[in-house]
Amino acid sequence: MATLEQVAFRAGCSLATASRVLNRNGPASDLMVRKVRRAAAELGYHSAGRLGRRPVVGVLIPSITNPVFASSLSSIQNRMLVAGHGVLIAQSNYDPAREADAVAALLNDRPTGLILTVCDPSTSQALLARLPPTVLLNNLPTAQFPAAVTADNRGAGREITAFLIGMGHRRILFLSGNFAASDRAHLRYRGYLDAMAESGLTALDVMQIPFVNGFDQLDLGMPMNSLAPTAIIASNDLLALGVIGALKREGLSVPGDVSVAGFDGIAIGRLIDPPLTTIEMPDASMGATAASLLLDMAENAAPARHLDVAYTLRRGGTVRAI
């Protein structure tokens, strides 16, 4: 186990300076910061203190009960276990205002690094503080936080819409959770707009549905007349399942009367009959990638990177050609 003294010696500075750099209190020149960080990384120093606590990383996600984030979290934990790091969790419950507090709580555990999924990285208050090495997961990188692991949500929106258009659909409705709670939903919607414009079709007004502990009470209240959409794209699979349930309650069949598609590729979508047509997002693989990137940054002082992981279109049975 490396001590601070060894780090200071290797960095060619005093114990005091090394301590200040690693704890981000007190002043330190850029040069010293680099030297000390590098020495600490080379020695595998963890400021675990006398007590020998295992190093930990903090993970912030909107909700553990959403299978998308549960999948990421699970593979983050598996990757971190191998690396000898504990994983601490925090939830924002899709509320941007809670993100800063959640991250502050995580910082109380002196994590080696953070993996964060926020509602909107450009406005999140959680990203203002000076943080340990941080990887954004499912959010696009910012100037201050250039390390990110994403899938191309806009491209995915474009692709699923183009797929529906290719199946003969023209009146396609985009149904979304609240954009303020998910920049992913917003990006998917923009992809929808792209594809509609490219085909010279008129985009319908987006419907935003506030997420209130699940979508099982969903009431579309849509006039299902000749002007009604022939296809609905839901901004995520849970919402898509809610839509299918709501349509059935209104006496409409899927895909007989209306086609439905989603995003995410949650496991449940394969169980229902017919299986859900969706864009399968590589959540588990993205989680593992984010974990590896964070470890590389924190332990080897590797540079921040933006990694994009490929999605795939899964043709289920909830879309039919017309």
Add this chain to the structure above:
Amino acid sequence: MATLEQVAFRAGCSLATASRVLNRNGPASDLMVRKVRRAAAELGYHSAGRLGRRPVVGVLIPSITNPVFASSLSSIQNRMLVAGHGVLIAQSNYDPAREADAVAALLNDRPTGLILTVCDPSTSQALLARLPPTVLLNNLPTAQFPAAVTADNRGAGREITAFLIGMGHRRILFLSGNFAASDRAHLRYRGYLDAMAESGLTALDVMQIPFVNGFDQLDLGMPMNSLAPTAIIASNDLLALGVIGALKREGLSVPGDVSVAGFDGIAIGRLIDPPLTTIEMPDASMGATAASLLLDMAENAAPARHLDVAYTLRRGGTVRAI
């Protein structure tokens, strides 16, 4: 922030003895152990060390991606946040052999306490070591670990079976995941046997389905002739959804040809059409209860208790009277 010195003073012993008691190394008389623990609890002492790390608790569950455990974990985290504790996660992946390692990893973080869901508490190697205050969640208490939060799984198995019998079913099949991976499934099965015996019916041979990353490839391979079951009880909702999908692929309708019921009450079960008939388990409430019990034990030296939380039968549309 209380120091060890204050604890030692209050306990009327030396720093050295207080240190030994709280770290469970070195010898200490029973009297001293009690005195020091009590003083530490009264002062709210946390051996966070100079670094002022927040105290943490460790949670072991079979899998984060199972919505049942995700629900418990989420409410544990919410409860612990209020109490100022971090939450560390570990997964066994339903493998009893991995439980001991997972708990050992958690212990590296010096948790204030543990909340554990194991495959079988009577045989789990994770429960042999000397552990900090520990609450079993979803497992029955043992002599050595008398703190537990459970629902009455046997009673639930009895009730759902009795409900099906009341609906006129006689040939009722119990379909289960692997008993070795879940004592809950086994208890539910025993409840099924109870109810069948009480009504003088012959229990059918239980089918055990190994869980391999989801049930979407499920093949029942059942001869659906006149001797086939009229109702199937799946040991959990995910399996029930897999069964419904498999039946539909074989051209059978639910509940037209076969009735299906499950256990757990996962959110998805309300979204499908018809909604799943199931025993709704209070997973979120159980998680919060386990968290509160653990805090009470760790911070107030409260005695270990066994708390049972009530379940409810949710009548969906997947069971019909015959």
Add this chain to the structure above:
DNA sequence: CTGAAAGCGCTTACAG
């Protein structure tokens, strides 16, 4: 089983 004391690893005024 217990305590006095040495000493570890770290932080933090203080001086420059």
Add this chain to the structure above:
DNA sequence: CTGAAAGCGCTTACAG
């Protein structure tokens, strides 16, 4: 911005 040094909170041989 940096370092020498005091000192905090804890652990751990050692002696009894």
